[in-house]
Amino acid sequence: MERPREFVFDIPARPGIGIRDNADGPPVPPKDAATVILLRDATGGPEVFLQHRVKGMPFAGGMTVFPGGGVDPRDADASVSWAGPPLSWWAERFTCDEALARALVCAAVRETFEESGVLLAGTGDAVIADVTPYHEARKALESREISLAGFLADAGLTLRADLLQPYAHWVTPRVEKRRYDTRFFVAKLPSGQRADGATSEAAAAGWQRPADALADAREGRRALMPPTWLTLTELAGFDTADAALAEPREIVKTMPTLVREGENVRVILDPTES
Numbered sequence: 001m002e003r004p005r006e007f008v009f010d011i012p013a014r015p016g017i018g019i020r021d022n023a024d025g026p027p028v029p030p031k032d033a034a035t036v037i038l039l040r041d042a043t044g045g046p047e048v049f050l051q052h053r054v055k056g057m058p059f060a061g062g063m064t065v066f067p068g069g070g071v072d073p074r075d076a077d078a079s080v081s082w083a084g085p086p087l088s089w090w091a092e093r094f095t096c097d098e099a100l101a102r103a104l105v106c107a108a109v110r111e112t113f114e115e116s117g118v119l120l121a122g123t124g125d126a127v128i129a130d131v132t133p134y135h136e137a138r139k140a141l142e143s144r145e146i147s148l149a150g151f152l153a154d155a156g157l158t159l160r161a162d163l164l165q166p167y168a169h170w171v172t173p174r175v176e177k178r179r180y181d182t183r184f185f186v187a188k189l190p191s192g193q194r195a196d197g198a199t200s201e202a203a204a205a206g207w208q209r210p211a212d213a214l215a216d217a218r219e220g221r222r223a224l225m226p227p228t229w230l231t232l233t234e235l236a237g238f239d240t241a242d243a244a245l246a247e248p249r250e251i252v253k254t255m256p257t258l259v260r261e262g263e264n265v266r267v268i269l270d271p272t273e274s
Contacts, residue, residue: 129192
């Protein structure tokens with residue numbers, strides 16, 4: 001799928017969509033992060049799991065986002081039990097070394113479990129269907145009391161990297177005070193599992209068709225950042241979750257530039273090396 005060179009938010013330019021005027025000083029170094037686009041099939045096409053973040057949060061407060069967050073240093077633990085594409089495969093697709101590739105995949109699995117209750121783990125040949133026994137572990141992961149590798153080892157579980165596909169690579173614009181170098185993944189809801197969004201960072205969460213989420217944004221019922229807006233636009237073109245996962249993608253590191261144009265915002269998508 002070819003990404004457009006630029007696109008326009010057809011909503012009024014207002015605080016909350018990532019623009020700060022007259023930013024001074026050198027840019028803040030971005031922190032590595034992982035975001036997961038979680039899909040399920042439904043009548044009328046696939047739905048995506050979205051969270052409405054609590055207002056007042058330091059980053060993306062009040063915005064509608066996919067599950068995700070910053071990499072924890074413990075996500076790089078090499079002892080994690082692993083099934084799926086090797087680290088070299090992930091490193092090549094995300095243009096990073098294998099240590100960071102492991103940390104990104106582990107962060108994706110951890111954040112998905114923390115923020116949606118969906119656990120991309122199991123045994124070498126089966127995916128877990130009932131996550132009820134791991135309710136307390138989920139809370140302990142969110143509070144950073146335990147690591148993902150420690151949780152999986154204690155539970156006798158294997159991380160299932162084969163349930164994820166690389167999707168995109170976005171960097172927060174230089175003008176922002178908090179910046180993230182984020183790899184996006186896409187995954188399908190495992191059979192038997194459900195998402196609940198019971199997290200301290202979400203004011204609300206649930207499933208929605210991408211086209212409906214975009215309509216809500218255009219009508220002012222939710223606020224989206226450029227990566228979320230463009231991703232939902234892309235997903236609206238698929239008939240099934242499997243089709244979205246199977247679509248070949250070139251992972252290009254992109255840092256959007258947001259330019260005010262009267263009452264609208266033009267988003268310029270320049271590939272970047274910095």
